[in-house]
Amino acid sequence: MAKEYENRELILPTKNMALAMGPSHPAMHGIVRVNAKLDGEIVVEGSVDIGYLHRGFEKSVENHTWNQGIIYTDRLNYVSAMMNNVGYCLAVEKLLDIELPPRGTFLRVIMSELSRVADHLTCVAAQVMETGAMTAFLYAMKAREYVWEIVEMACGARVTTNWTRVGGLMADVPGDFVDAVRERIPLVRDVIDELDKLVTKNRIFGDRYRDVGVMTKDEAIAWGFTGPCIRASGIPFDVRRDTPYLNYDAFDFEIPVGTNGDVFDRYLVRMFEMEQSILIVEQALAKLPDGPVSVDNKMVTLPEKADVYGSIEGLINQFKLIMDGHGIQVPPGEIYQAVEAANGELGFYIISTGGDTPYKCRCRPPSFALTAALEKMITGQMIADVIPIFGSVNMIGGELDR
C-alpha cells in the first residue's frame, strides 16, 4: 500500500500534516504521546514522547529501606505487580546470598505465571478492543478478574500487591488457595479458548494485524527487544530458560516463536504463552511442597508473630529489623538480576554500600526498548495501523517512565 502511494503522480502539491496523539488519548494506554507527520494517511515520520508518568522510582527506592522498596515495584507494571516484586527481591536476595525454601520458590513461580496470564489477557484484550472487538475485551476482563481474585487471596490486594519480602513472602497462602487456583484455571482456559475462536481465525483481525509493524530478527536484536516481542520476531529468547531463576528448570514448557515479527505474531505468541503459563501453574501446584515460605534467618526475616507477642527475644528481633539504621544489613556489592516479566526482561541493578538502604537501584524496564522502537515500526504505516502496533508492544506507563 505504502509503495503504491509513494509512486503515484502528484496532481496537486500537498504538505505533510503534523498530528499529535495523546498524552491523553483513548488508544494510548497510560500517558504517552505519538507525534506523527502524515502524508495523507501514511505516517512519514513518527516520534514518541515519554516521561509523563515519571515518579522517580529509582530515587524513591534509594531513600527507603530494602523492604519498603518493594511497594514501589508494585507500581512498575501494575497489571502483573507480583512479578516485579519477585524480581526486586531476587536481586536483593542474590546480594545477601540467601536461597528461599522450596515452598516459597514454588509459590513465587505460581503467582508469577498467574500474573503473566493476567497481563497477557489485558494486552490482548486491549489490542482487540482498539480494533473493534469490544465483546472479546469484556470476556478477557472477566478472566483477569478470576486471576486477580487469586492474587487478592494470596496477598490481600488486587493490584498493589506488596507480596514478597526480602527472604521470603508476606505470609503463606491461605489453606484453600490450591483449591481456588484449581477451580479457576478451567474458567480462565475457557475464556482463552473463546478469545482464540473469536479473533485468531477472523479475517477482519488477520487483515488488520498481518504485515503491520514488522520487526525482523536483526532489527529486534538491534533495538533491544525482549519478551513476547522478540519471540514474535523469531528469536527464542526467554530469561526463564536462558538464565534460569527461581526453579524454572524444573518445569516443562514451550517457548513460542513467531515467523514474521508483525502484530499478528505478537498476538499469537501472547495467546500461546498464556496456555504455557497455565501449564506451569498446574505443574507447580502438583509439586507444591509443604514447609516454610521464608528463609530461617533472623537477620532477614521478621520473626513469627507468636514469638513477638510471647518472648523478649522475638520482640527484640522484630525491633532490630525495623528500627532506622538497623534493618536488613545487605553486604556491599553490586548485582544484576533479571526476570522474565510479561513484557520482557525486567532487570534490577542494585548497588549496596552496606546498610539498610540501597545505594543505587536501577530498573531495566522491558517497555522502554519496545516503545523506543515504536518510532521505527509506525513509520511508513497507515495512521490507523498505529493503534494495533501500539497495542501490540503493550506499553505500560508505570514501567516505561518509572
Next chain:
Amino acid sequence: MEKRVRELKVDYGPAENIYWVEVLKGLWITNRHFMVNMWRHILHALRIKAEKGAVTFQYPEEHRPIHHRWRGRHRLTVKQNGAMRCTACMMCETICPDECIHIVPGESPDPNVEKFPEEFYVDALRCCFCGLCAEACPLDAIRLDVIEPEICGFTRDIIFNKEFLMGLNNDRPWEEWYIENKTDSKEK
C-alpha cells in the same frame, strides 16, 4: 529441562478466507453467552435458584465477596477493658513508606501501662495500604481489616484520628462493616 521451541503459524484456509464462516462462528459464541445469561436472569426473576447470570455485581446493593486477607481501612484494636492496645512504640511510624502515620506518645493514665499514644493519626490520603504497619506492630494493635469500599466516597476528610480508628465516634462501628462485607472464602 531442555529448551523447547514451538514455531507458531496460522494460515487461513478457504473457510477463513470466505470471512462469513468465522464471523458466524463468533456470533454463535457471543449469542450463546447472551442466551445462557438471559435464561439465568429469567430464572432469577421467577425466583428459581440458578447459577449467577452475569459475573458483574450490582455494586451499591450487592457487594463482591472479599477475601479475609483483604487490606482495607486501618483499625486500632482495644484490650478487653476497652483501653488501647497500642503502646506508642513507633514501629508502624518507622516502617511506613508513605509517612502517613503520626503518633504523639504520652504517659498512660493506667498505672499498669507506661506509654500510650495521646494522638494517633493515619493520613489515608497518603496511605498506600501496603500493610507494612500491621506487619511491624509487635502488639497486634493496628490492623488493616475494615472493609470500607468507599473510604473517600463522599468526604475528603479522611485523616483518621485515634477515636475514629478505635471505632468510638464512627457512625458505623467497624464490627458492622466486618460482619456485613467480610466473607470468608470457605463460606463461598
